[in-house]
């Protein structure tokens with residue numbers, strides 16, 4: 001583990017990685033300490049998942065300038081290279097087959113993707129190891145060539161040398177340096193949590209969570225069929241709301257159980273896992289980065305930065321956004337239904353590449369509409385509206401009032417040639433993953449007791465979730481003090497506010513931007 005971190009830090013500028021394990025003590029020239037360190041350095045992650053770790057050799061190959069210098073854009077459209085655990089991988093072929101969609105791989109070209117890889121994938125300790133096995137089979141390669149002076153030379157690795165790199169986006173040299181250190185320490189923290197079993201799922205908790213959703217929907221349906229529309233709407237609405245949070249947990253989760261349960265959101269809410277995963281994971285990888293995170297890209301309906309600040313064209317709606325924001329969020333689940341259906345009908349993912357239609361999921365969505373059709377119309381309409389309104393208000397509250405990161409404007413949002421499409425042939429600039437999470441969200445302290453915590457469905461531990469998306473959500477509250485302690489020790493900037501404050505800050509942000 002430490003090995004992996006050190007390889008990333010101590011790659012030298014000539015492009016050769018030195019014997020990473022000895023490096024931290026090299027300047028002290030104390031051989032005994034080096035020997036001890038070598039003996040004690042922990043097993044790398046791929047080895048722990050049963051995969052031989054070819055990266056961990058005495059002479060680390062290939063030469064990988066994790067530098068630090070600014071790099072050139074890829075020579076050809078096909079060149080896609082990612083750095084994971086100190087090893088460069090040629091991902092040009094893999095991008096086309098990547099189960100999460102090619103967009104994620106292409107956007108990370110030329111960058112250290114270690115943190116985001118372990119955050120999202122199955123790699124052993126979190127229920128499966130498919131992604132780690134796949135990674136070990138990818139062709140290894142050398143780093144993208146540096147070409148100083150090139151007009152395309154506009155990007156940096158996330159762990160760039162702050163003294164020399166030109167840093168686009170919202171990062172500054174000081175912040176970049178801090179982000180680099182944080183990333184290194186975070187990997188050790190993650191390993192510690194893995195070893196302590198934080199990623200293990202509990203059968204009892206899984207059954208209880210599912211029983212609540214099914215119970216509320218079943219009771220609600222019974223009430224609806226027996227002439228109690230108000231109670232039925234409340235019961236089904238809450239069931240759908242809880243299904244939203246539970247589906248979120250399943251889709252992030254790894255392993256057979258979560259994989260199987262990915263159908264649940266389609267069955268209860270008509271939301272497709274494929275569509276949602278792509279949208280939501282863009283939010284996870286590039287949190288609060290304008291142009292990529294669609295959770296903060298809602299103009300002209302919601303403006304999080306004024307046109308003066310963002311340089312984008314204004315719209316008359318902006319002046320009223322704080323007035324309509326809270327009621328308008330009632331359309332969220334309707335919108336997600338529409339977008340899920342459109343995903344299949346268009347057969348395309350965000351970067352325009354064709355998707356493989358999951359017919360079982362389509363069947364589950366059809367079953368959902370069949371169930372709704374058996375309910376009285378006001379109950380069906382009311383339940384979807386109520387659940388979407390609750391989810392919409394809680395989801396937006398945890399990010400909208402936080403720092404918005406103006407990504408390299410050249411990404412151009414989702415317009416033509418933007419979003420890291422194959423045609424763009426360029427490497428993008430993002431802020432570092434771990435640091436971004438601390439800057440882009442905070443935890444909420446529920447002030448109205450357990451009922452409110454239940455309604456938040458885990459979103460009140462938003463920071464824990466963003467750092468460890470594959471961890472079961474019922475572990476997050478216990479993790480909170482542990483994370484806080486770690487964050488304080490590393491000056492990471494852990495933040496928490498009463499839930500009422502967060503909701504108010506969210507609304508105030510909209511009002512302030514409206515009044516500019």
Ligand code: HEM
Pocket residue numbers: 082089091094098099100101104105108113116117120121122128129130131132134135138251252254277278281282285
């Ligand atoms: C280059 C090495 C990579 C390999 C071998 C790889 C492999 C995989 C595999 C096997 C899956 C299926 C789910 C799983 O088993 O975890 C997956 C899903 C996914 N990957 Fe990757 N991946 C790579 C890089 C990346 C990167 C750098 C990102 C993000 C920037 C990313 C984002 C995703 C997303 C969003 C999903 C979908 C998750 C879901 O459906 O819930 N992948 N990847």
